[in-house]
Amino acid sequence: MLSDRAAKALIFDMDGTIVDNMRFHDDAWERWYGGYDLPFERATFSAKTAGMAISDIIGPHFPGADVAELDRLAEEKESVYRETYRPHVAALTGLIELLDRARVHGVPMAVGTAAAPANIALILDTLSLRERFATIVSPSQGFRGKPHPDMFLAAAERMGVAPADCIVFEDAPNGVEAARRAGMRAVAILTMLDAPAFAGFDNVIASVPDFVALNGLPALRFA
CATH class of the missing domain: 1.10.150 (DNA polymerase; domain 1)
Structure with missing residues (x-):
């Protein structure tokens, strides 16, 4: 199945995804x-x-x-x-373990967030995560916000990975829609909304409360 194909790159929203804020x-x-x-x-x-x-x-x-x-x-x-x-800044449960696995397998990672630069710094620098990501994309760089696909497409281009080979992690319908428009699969992180809020999206391959719940997902085995 297309949804089971191993991801070649990961793109993370920040607010509500990297952190529960x-x-x-x-x-x-x-x-x-x-x-x-x-x-x-x-x-x-x-x-x-x-x-x-x-x-x-x-x-x-x-x-x-x-x-x-x-x-x-x-x-x-x-x-x-x-x-x-x-x-209160703290990484969502299981995030660091997923980042570690992706790095071991050489899977590049990016952040695509509507957050202001100072907000990005608050999260990524407090958690010492900035160096984990190949690129960080935000509207401050001239990109349109979600649900436009611009940030996710830019992240894929910067990582040199086709959109179809990326998985986006998102907590909001606008973000999942942006991933859909970009031709990317998405995982809905249920920090803000329940799973039914994402039921209408054909690009959602999983809806989970945190990253631990993704253990065993075929697309994240990186084999």
């Missing part, structure tokens, strides 16, 4: 929305927006804002998130 983002967003007297639907917000470029989330609320103003507004939210999450 989405509730801290929600807390920061709720505070930010409240500060501008904007309605905030916490129960559905992350499922709808996770993976999008932050300017695409904020922009519709401030249609006259220029890039500099949108950046300022975004940093208001992100600084709150970093302050509150910093003491």
